[in-house]
Amino acid sequence: MKIRTDFGLLWQSVKQMGAEERDFIFDMENPQDLEIDDQLERGIEINLEDLETTGGLLSYKGRQILLYIPDQGRRVSDVIDNPEVGRKFHVADCRTLNDMRGKGRFERYVITNELSGVFKVSGQDPYSGYVEGEAALKVCKNCLSHLNYQGYQSSPATRGPIYKGFTLDAFFKTYSTKFRYLPKRGTNRKGAYSEDWAEISRSFRASKNWTCEECLVNLGSAKNLLHSHHEDGNKHNNVTSNLRALCIDCHRKQAMHDSMTVSRADMDTIMRLRREQGLLAALAGWDEVFELIDTAYDGVTRKIMLTARALPEVFGDIQNGKGEVVITPQLSWPGQKYAIVDNEAELEILAAAGWRGDTVATVLQQ
Ligand SMILES: [Zn+2]
Ligand SMILES: [Zn+2]
Ligand SMILES: [Zn+2]
Known part of the structure; x- marks a missing residue:
């Protein structure tokens, strides 16, 4: 297997960012085959029988994926104007997919882990003939119900907001620990932080005794899992009152942090430390369980x-x-x-x- 990435440069830039965010995990035993990620980003045609699932989610070679049908039929022009009327994309092994399997429907199914939410669509328009375009297709509601995503099953009143507020970034973030490889993310973080950020962040986290201010886990033995979070979202506003030390799990749960994923190994480390430090004992209620x-x-x-x-x-x-x-x-x-x-x-x-x-x-x- 050929690895085309220069990891030296990667780690150098990771260091510049304060060793806090990673775009993919580098697993020595199972190195990530970036070829597959490239293919998935462009979209791979697949038969429904070959679809893999993990805990109800759709997967392909250790990666989380979504599935859609590019062909929008005669309505293709309508769909490009108003994606709401298009065919939904699927994120779970839902009832609709099961029905399609059962009926042996013959369609072109495409899987992808590209998270922009914009899909290539096509179809035969009755007036203008074959049309190709792009549409921000919507998520399948049966998929949301299948996973009880954000409590989708619990009450009809909450379904609308959960459906309307759905983003692929947040969805993939929610399940990042279930997959061996995490999707590639845009890497335009250069310049996002000030030049002295690595040192500011280090001394700030040291001043908090390497402890998460939210769940109180001490990460002195795993310092890279503790981040300095900017309360106002401005990564150049480094005054102490604007910073909060958060473990990577509490950090990803903050608003506007939907591209922050946590690997299974890191989550296990945090959970093990929380348990060793007595933070999982005697939970007071369901709120604490969810935290x-x-x-x-x-x-x-x-x-x-x-x-x-x-x-x-x-x-x-x-x-x-x-x-x-x-x-x-x-x-x-x-x-x-x-x-x-x-x-x-x-x-x-x-x-x-x-x-x-x-x-x-x-x-x-x-
Ligand atoms: Zn579905
Ligand atoms: Zn925490
Ligand atoms: Zn943050």
């Missing part, structure tokens, strides 16, 4: 909250008969020996340890 769990479990947590009789344990270890830790689910109820896990393989691990469980996908579909 502390990985956002990828937000939809399933909102769902289970309606029927759960007790608060879950967040990121609790489950041991087998020999006292070995076999799995650490985001949500578990030790009293009932019940946990919510990602897939069938993890259900088997639970069963072998004498626990019951459901997968995220099952709970969301109940």
Whole structure:
């Protein structure tokens, strides 16, 4: 496999940015095949049978993707004028996709991880013939319901705002820990920060004893996971009163930070440190659960909250008969020996340890 990126230059610029933001993870064991990302950015044609899913989300070779149908038929010109009437793009393995699979519909399906929200569309217009253009297609509502995205299932009143406020950046950010490789992002951050930012940020975070001001996790042992956040959004306003030390998880949850993703490994580090430091013990209510769990479990947590009789344990270890830790689910109820896990393989691990469980996908579909 050929790696075409000059990582020396990359790390140099990462350093200039204050070693805080990364555009993709560099996994030594599974180096990211950037060829696939290039192809995905342009769009790859796929058969519905070849579509992979992860916890109800659509995936391709370890990456989160969305699927759309470029052909808008006779309405293509209308769609270019008013994307609301176009065919929706899909972000989950929803009912509509299932129906299409069942009917064996023959269409050109394209998958992509390009997050601009602008899609190449085409069709046969009855007046002007074959038309090609671009349209900001809308997200499929069945997909939002399938994932209970931002609590979409809970009440009809909230559905409109969630649908209208949907952005691909925020959506992909929510689930970034579920995928091995994160999508490429625009890298025009040069000049976004002042030249002395790396040093300002370092001494500011040191003055906070490397502790997140939101969830209180101490990151002295993982300093790169603590950021200096600009309260007013102006990255040149570096006065102390405008800065807040935030762990990368609390940072991504801030408004206007939709392009800030967290990798699975970094999220696990933060969760492990939060647990070791006693921050996950004795949660006072569901609000605290939502503050502390990985956002990828937000939809399933909102769902289970309606029927759960007790608060879950967040990121609790489950041991087998020999006292070995076999799995650490985001949500578990030790009293009932019940946990919510990602897939069938993890259900088997639970069963072998004498626990019951459901997968995220099952709970969301109940
Ligand atoms: Zn859908
Ligand atoms: Zn935090
Ligand atoms: Zn920030």
